[in-house]
Each structure stands twice: as structure tokens, then as C-alpha cells.
Amino acid sequence: MANISPRPLRRALLIALRLATGPMTAGLAASALAQVRVPDGPPVDLDALPAVSASAPALPGEPPAPYAGGQIARDARLGILGSQRLVDVPFSVTSYTARAIENQQARTLADVLDNDPAVRSTIGFGDFSQVFNIRGFRLKGDDVGLNGLFGLAPQQLVNVDAVERVQVFKGTSAFLNGVTPTGSGIGGTVDLQMKRAAERPVARLTVNGTASGEVGAHVDLGQRFGAAGQFGIRVNTSAMGGETAIRGEHRRSRDASVSLDYRGDSVRLYADFLYQRQRITGGRPGVFVTGAALPPLPAATYNYSQTWVFSEFENSVAMLRGEYDVAPDWTVYAAGGIHHGNEHGYHSTPNYDGSTGQTTANRLGLRYKSDAAAGEIGMRGRFATGAITHSVNAAASITHVETLGAFNRSRYPTRLYDPPQIAPPAAAAAPRTTGRTLLRSVAMSDTFGFLNDRILLTVGLRRQQINVNGYAYDGGQTAAYDDGVTTPLLGVVFKPLDRLAVYANRSEGLTQGGTAPVDAINAGQVMPPYRAKQIEAGVKYDAKTYGATLALFQITQPSAYTDPVSLIYGSHGTERHRGVEIALFGEPLRDLRLLGGASYLAARQLDTGNPATDGKRPIGVPDWLFNLGAEWDVPRSGGLTLTVRTIYTGRQYVDPANALSLSPWQRLDLGARYRTRIANRATTLRATLFNATNRPYWASSLGGILSLGAPRTLMLSLTTDF
Structure with a gap:
């Protein structure tokens, strides 16, 4: 099974996507547009409608009812457990809605996660991929889930125009979803749920742009058909391009998606097709830092x-x-899906030596492809034994990812500031297979309900089989292992009041083991999978119009290194993260909505075998994080809303000995939107000024890579429902 390849499916996938994003989409969109009208009345301003705060379960396939203001959902789809009210599960989860995405003018996944006090975003080394830091642990873009499956989400940068929910699960999650394809996500995972046709038709056009020169448009169409509305279609297509606020940087993107569904009395069917293409020219990379000082x-x-x-x-x-x-x-x-990714480009990544002040750069010509297939089957049910209720789940899943790559790399001297221009690298050859990953798992769980479900006890197990084969660009095999691990889950929720829940969990995370480097005695040896262990306790409060959460946690994960005495590579140390998180969301006061919170991380490297690093903080893990966003509907203004958001990130260290650190930074975003009617159409005008003070700051040092915060950017948009 390790040699299973989804390549034969690629042609069918590309044909389907071309149909979905070409004339077929235009025809379907026109048909939907022709029928998108509210019966017996003019089009309705969806953004101006009051948020539904009832806690009754949604109809099958319908998005969950959000808190007042519509920014945060009450429910989320949690892997094997399915759709759950968040107050009923022993985990910390935040589900951001499409309304939050639209009103904040978010374009990528990182823009959405800027709201979360447990998450920070950065970029990868040598490329422009978005990387996320959740509870101090890295989550790679390749490990973001899509509709509950790993390996299928767009890589590098994810645009969110077609996304209905951005679900952030905080903590270890090997039981719920299984292992991620590259093994990141120990501190948390992210799952994207695509937009589907709702009960109310949607026909929405957004024209947007930035003051620096980017211009774009987004069309969102949704309609249900049939005598009982059993058929649904949702089409999203967008394009944007131009010069960003970073000097000399240009970005261009094009996206299209089609989501189809059928809702019968006992059968529900869904089909999703997604295409994204992006180009970054003159992009600003991260800076890799060594030595005794940081660059100015x-x-x-x-x-x-x-x-x-x-x-x-x-x-x-x-x-x-x-x-x-x-x-x-x-x-x-x-459920099942396939994904094909294709990347090529030229990169130049500065390497700054703080001891000498000298800068070199890696010049890289890259070609990269990936093919993935993922699927799951399962069963869930509910029954009672006397006064005890049971919610049982059983599932099996499989994910196969094959990567192909080729590169030409060279190193050259340069300057970090006012660098001289040099010749580009040679184009890379045809890509060859560099890795095959096969993940298989089976899982089962039972949630016991006591005292009319005021106490919910969840126990579960997942058996995960990990098969990884790695290959050098010259074809030689560099890694091979096949290992299995069982990860348990124990969680409890106690609801002393209808609106209050106290919870605790003991869960585990799982990541692929490392490979001994060439300077180790056991060079080439592959370590077994690393198990991370978490204990967490918290409180959730649901006041109908607003909610609040508090979580305390500890995550420990083995760390691997080469012992300086024995020269043997192995799991010798531990990285321990202890923290507390608090979040507030919804509308605590009439016309005033809040979204934010704070977290504190006490992270340490333990038993490293090196006095210079033992007990020190890991690289790129801030101590304090603080987010607070507010929206105020101005009274008697006829539809004006003012917004403000502040983001604070505490000190981060750049090296394992904690000799270099980044200063804390703070960002201020200001905005406004105005709801009105133009030509008898509900229309919303939005303006957001990101980093209003234009303050420069090093945003992250994760992986020893410094990323410079984005400059002041003015985003403007006009949205009309027709």
C-alpha cells in the first residue's frame, strides 16, 4: 500500500475543475442569479440582519448559528466526533465565520487567525508559505485540514473567499483527526469548511482594492432548488492583483470553487471543487539569523x-x-478527495551573521509537485442504557501524499540593506519523487451522558499506522519507516448550569520521528513517532449573546538531538509548554461586539544535555499574547460601524541559548463600514487600515527566521447584494 499513487486520478480532477471554473460555472451562476430573490419583497441586506442566537441544532448541512454579531459559531465539526456544540466538548475550539472573514476583509488564512490570542503567523524558510504558531508549536500550511480531511487543502497560501468556517482546535488532536501529513500541529490544528448553499439565496458582488495598487473582485452565488430545497449550489470566484505596500512586491491570485449538495430525508450528498492559483513577484522573504546580534x-x-x-x-x-x-x-x-499542487519559482533567502555583520544568500531555482488522496468511512449513533446515554463513533481513515521536487541552489555574498542585483539561478530540472507518506488509522469513542447529560465523559482510542519513505533529489532513499502508535483520549464536561461548563482532557499528539544527521554515529537511523502528551482544564460560559472561555494546559513533547558526548542521535530531551488562555467573543453590550483574549506561555527546553540551553525558552515562542477587536454600531448613523483591533506579542528568542531576543511588538488596525442601499440594492462599503501606525517590527523568530511585519495597508471594498 505504500506505493499507492493518486496520479491516475489527476487528469479526471483537472478536467472536473476546468469544467467547474469555466463555462459550466458561468451557466450555473447565471441560473442561480436569475432565481436569487427573496419571495414577495426586495433583496435583503444579509449583513444587517440580527444574528441568530438560538442554541437549537441546525438543519443537516446548515452552518451552525453564531453568537450575536455573527463572528464566532457555537458549533464546529470535530473529526470523528462530528458536528458538536462547543459547550459540550472537553476541548478548546474557536470557529470563525464567513461574516467575520468578509467584514474584516481577510484574504488569506493568516488574516483570519490574526484574531486568535493563541495563534501567531509567520512565513517559511526560503519560500512564501504561511506557517502558524499555536500554543508555541508549529503548524505548517501543508497540515491544514479541508472539510475534515488532511492533505487536501491548498498549500503555501490559502485564500478564504470560499470558506464558511475557519475552525481552530487548540491542543493535541491525534485522536480526533489522526496524524497530519508532515507531522506538525502538536499545539493545535486548523480545519476549513467550505461554503454551501443556505436556506436563504445569496447573490453578492464585492469589488476591492488597496491604496498601494491592488484591485480585485469576488462573486458569491448560492441557491437551493427543488420542491423542498433539497438541491443546492454555491459558486465563488475571485481575482486580485497589483503592487502591495511592500516596496517592489506584486501579488496576483485567482480562485474558483463550486459546492454542490443534496439533502434528502435520510441521505445527504456533497461535492466540492476548488481551484486556486497565485503568483508572488519580488516577494519579501524571511531572514535567517546566526551569530551574536540581530540585524538593524x-x-x-x-x-x-x-x-x-x-x-x-x-x-x-x-x-x-x-x-x-x-x-x-x-x-x-x-468521504474522499484528491489534491494536486504545482509550484515553481526563484528564491533568494538572506542569511545574516550577527557576529561579523556579513550577509550571504541562498539562490534557489525550484520546481515542486504534490499529489494527495485522502478518505474516511465511519459510523456514529446514539442510544441509552438506563439513565446513561451513549454517543458512539467509529471511523477508519487513509491519507497518501507523494511529493516531487527539483532545485538548483547556490550561495552568494550580498548585503541585507541595499543588496546588489545578481543573475537569477538556473531553472530546475524536471522534478523527481522526494517523498511518499501513507497514513492509516482506525478510531472509536463513546461519550457517556450522566444526570440528563449534565456530565459528559468521552473515552476514545485511535490506532495510527505511519509509513514514510524519503528520497534525495538524486534518487537515493534517505528515510524509511513503518510504525504504529495508539493514542488515547479521556475528556469530561460538567455543566452545573445550562450556560456554564467545566471541562478537562488528557490527550496526545503524534508526529513523525526524526532522522539521524550525517555527523551522528547512527546516521540515517529513523526515530519512532514522537508522542506529545497534554493535560488541560477549563471553563466555558455561553450567555446567548456572548461567550467566554478559560483554559489551562500543559503539553510535553520529546525533542531529538545528537548527544555531544556519545554522538548518538535520539530523543534525549523534552519541550514543555505550560499556559493559560482566556477568550471573549460576541455582543456583551447592545451594538458593541468584542473578539479577543490573552494567553501566557511558560515554555521550556528540558533535559537537553547542554547547560547553555537546558531550562531555556524554545525559539520563536512568545511569553504573552494579547488580541482585542471591537465593533461599535454608531447610534442614529443609518448603518455606520466603527472597528478597532490591537495585537500584542511578547518577547521571542532567536537562539536556543536565549542570547538573542525580539522586542515585544504591538499592531493597531482601524476600520469602518457603512450599510446603505444603492439602486435599491443592499450595499456595504468597508475600509480597513492595517498597521495604522506603520510601525516596523520583527513579527516572528520561529525556526530562527525573522519575518518583518507588514507595513501600513489601506484596504477598501464595496459589496452589493443583488
Whole structure:
């Protein structure tokens, strides 16, 4: 099974996507647009409608009812457990809605996660991929889930125009979803749920742009058909391009998606097709730092890139899902999908030596492809034994990812500031297979309900089989292992009041083991999978119009290094993260909505075998994080809302000995939107000024890579419902 390849499916996928994003989409969109009208009345301003705060379960396939203001949902789809009210689960989860995405003018996943006090975003080394730091642990963009499956989401940068929910699960989650394809995500994972046709038709056009020169448009169409509205279609297509606020940087993106669904009495079927293509020219890279000092902080708009730098990536995704109610309280389901990614580009990554003040750069010509297939089958049901209720789940999943790559790399001397222009690298050859990953798992759980479900006890197990084969660009095999691990879950929720829940969990995370480097005695040896262990306790409060959460946690994960005495590579140390998080969301006062919170992380490297690093903080893990966003509907203004958001990130260290650190930084975003009617159409005008003070700051040091915070950017948009 390790040699299973989804390549034969690629042609069918690309044909389906071309149909979905070409004339077929235009025809379907026109048909939907022709019928998108509210019966017996003019079009309705959806943004101006009051938020639904009832806690009754949504209809099958319908998005969950959010808190007042519509920014945060009450429910989320949690892997094997399915759709759950968040007050009923023993985990910390935040689900951001499409309304929050639209009103905040978020374009990528990182823009959405800027709201979360447990998450920070940065970029990868040598490329422009978005990387996320959740509870101090890295989550790679390749490990973001899509509709509950790993390996299928667009890589590098994820645009969110077609996303209905951004679900952030905080903590270890090997039981809920299984292992991520590259093994990151120990501190938390992110799952994206795509937009589907709702009960109310949608026909929405947004024209947007930035003061620096980017211009774009987004069309969102949704309609239900049939006597009972059993058929649904949702189409999203967008394009944007131009010069960013960073000097010399240009970005261009094009996205299209089609989501189809059928809702019968006992059968539900879903099909999703997604295409994204992006190009970054003259992009500003991160700076890798070594030595005894940090580079001077440049202006926020500064760009230390070469003019020939570019990166272009294309992602095509197709997914199917079916659910069948075999009995009133029993459902079986199956889901599957395929993904093809293609990337090529030229990169130049500065390496700054703080001891000498000298800068070199890696010049890289890259070609990269990936093919993935993922699927799951499962069953969930509910029954009672006397006064005790049971919610049982069983599932099996499989994920296969094959990567192909080629590169030409060289190193050259340069300057970090005012760098001389040099010739670009040679184009890379045809890509060859560099890795195959096969993940298989089976899982089961039972949630026991006591005292009319005021006490919910969840126990579960997942058996995960990990098969990884790695290959050098010359074809030689560099890694091979096949290992299995069982990860348990124990969680409890106690609801002394209808609106109050106290919870605790003991869970585990799982990541692929490392490979001994060439300077170790056991060079090439592959370590078994690393198990991270978490204990967490917290409180959730649901006041109907607003909610609040508090979580305390500890996560420990083995760390691997080469022993300086024995020269043997192995799991010798531990990284321990202890923290507390608090969050507030919703509308605590009439016309005033809040979204934010704070977290504190006491992270330590333990038993490292090196007195210089033992007990020190890990690289790139801030101590304090603080977010607070507010929206105020101005009374008697006729539809004016003012917004403000502040983001604070505490001190981060750049090296394992904690000799170098980044100063704390703070960012201020200001905005306004105005709801009105133009030509009898509900219309919303929005303006957001990101980093209003234009203050420069090093945003992150994760992985020893410094990323410069984005400069002041003015985003404008006009949205009309027709």
C-alpha cells in the first residue's frame, strides 16, 4: 500500500475543475442569479440582519448559528466526533465565520487567525508559505485540514473567499483527526469548511482594492432548488492583483470553487471543487539569523529581495462526501478527495551573521509537485442504557501524499540593506519523487451522558499506522519507516448550569520521528513517532449573546538531538509548554461586539544535555499574547460601524541559548463600514487600515527566521447584494 499513487486520478480532477471554473460555472451562476430573490419583497441586506442566537441544532448541512454579531459559531465539526456544540466538548475550539472573514476583509488564512490570542503567523524558510504558531508549536500550511480531511487543502497560501468556517482546535488532536501529513500541529490544528448553499439565496458582488495598487473582485452565488430545497449550489470566484505596500512586491491570485449538495430525508450528498492559483513577484522573504546580534530593523515597507524572485503555485481539489441515516439515531458516512499542487519559482533567502555583520544568500531555482488522496468511512449513533446515554463513533481513515521536487541552489555574498542585483539561478530540472507518506488509522469513542447529560465523559482510542519513505533529489532513499502508535483520549464536561461548563482532557499528539544527521554515529537511523502528551482544564460560559472561555494546559513533547558526548542521535530531551488562555467573543453590550483574549506561555527546553540551553525558552515562542477587536454600531448613523483591533506579542528568542531576543511588538488596525442601499440594492462599503501606525517590527523568530511585519495597508471594498 505504500506505493499507492493518486496520479491516475489527476487528469479526471483537472478536467472536473476546468469544467467547474469555466463555462459550466458561468451557466450555473447565471441560473442561480436569475432565481436569487427573496419571495414577495426586495433583496435583503444579509449583513444587517440580527444574528441568530438560538442554541437549537441546525438543519443537516446548515452552518451552525453564531453568537450575536455573527463572528464566532457555537458549533464546529470535530473529526470523528462530528458536528458538536462547543459547550459540550472537553476541548478548546474557536470557529470563525464567513461574516467575520468578509467584514474584516481577510484574504488569506493568516488574516483570519490574526484574531486568535493563541495563534501567531509567520512565513517559511526560503519560500512564501504561511506557517502558524499555536500554543508555541508549529503548524505548517501543508497540515491544514479541508472539510475534515488532511492533505487536501491548498498549500503555501490559502485564500478564504470560499470558506464558511475557519475552525481552530487548540491542543493535541491525534485522536480526533489522526496524524497530519508532515507531522506538525502538536499545539493545535486548523480545519476549513467550505461554503454551501443556505436556506436563504445569496447573490453578492464585492469589488476591492488597496491604496498601494491592488484591485480585485469576488462573486458569491448560492441557491437551493427543488420542491423542498433539497438541491443546492454555491459558486465563488475571485481575482486580485497589483503592487502591495511592500516596496517592489506584486501579488496576483485567482480562485474558483463550486459546492454542490443534496439533502434528502435520510441521505445527504456533497461535492466540492476548488481551484486556486497565485503568483508572488519580488516577494519579501524571511531572514535567517546566526551569530551574536540581530540585524538593524528596517522600515516596514523595505524589501531585501532580488527583482527576479518569484513564486507561482497552483492547487486543484475535488472532494465527495455522503451520509446515510440507517435509523433515527444512527448515521454512516464516507468521504474522499484528491489534491494536486504545482509550484515553481526563484528564491533568494538572506542569511545574516550577527557576529561579523556579513550577509550571504541562498539562490534557489525550484520546481515542486504534490499529489494527495485522502478518505474516511465511519459510523456514529446514539442510544441509552438506563439513565446513561451513549454517543458512539467509529471511523477508519487513509491519507497518501507523494511529493516531487527539483532545485538548483547556490550561495552568494550580498548585503541585507541595499543588496546588489545578481543573475537569477538556473531553472530546475524536471522534478523527481522526494517523498511518499501513507497514513492509516482506525478510531472509536463513546461519550457517556450522566444526570440528563449534565456530565459528559468521552473515552476514545485511535490506532495510527505511519509509513514514510524519503528520497534525495538524486534518487537515493534517505528515510524509511513503518510504525504504529495508539493514542488515547479521556475528556469530561460538567455543566452545573445550562450556560456554564467545566471541562478537562488528557490527550496526545503524534508526529513523525526524526532522522539521524550525517555527523551522528547512527546516521540515517529513523526515530519512532514522537508522542506529545497534554493535560488541560477549563471553563466555558455561553450567555446567548456572548461567550467566554478559560483554559489551562500543559503539553510535553520529546525533542531529538545528537548527544555531544556519545554522538548518538535520539530523543534525549523534552519541550514543555505550560499556559493559560482566556477568550471573549460576541455582543456583551447592545451594538458593541468584542473578539479577543490573552494567553501566557511558560515554555521550556528540558533535559537537553547542554547547560547553555537546558531550562531555556524554545525559539520563536512568545511569553504573552494579547488580541482585542471591537465593533461599535454608531447610534442614529443609518448603518455606520466603527472597528478597532490591537495585537500584542511578547518577547521571542532567536537562539536556543536565549542570547538573542525580539522586542515585544504591538499592531493597531482601524476600520469602518457603512450599510446603505444603492439602486435599491443592499450595499456595504468597508475600509480597513492595517498597521495604522506603520510601525516596523520583527513579527516572528520561529525556526530562527525573522519575518518583518507588514507595513501600513489601506484596504477598501464595496459589496452589493443583488
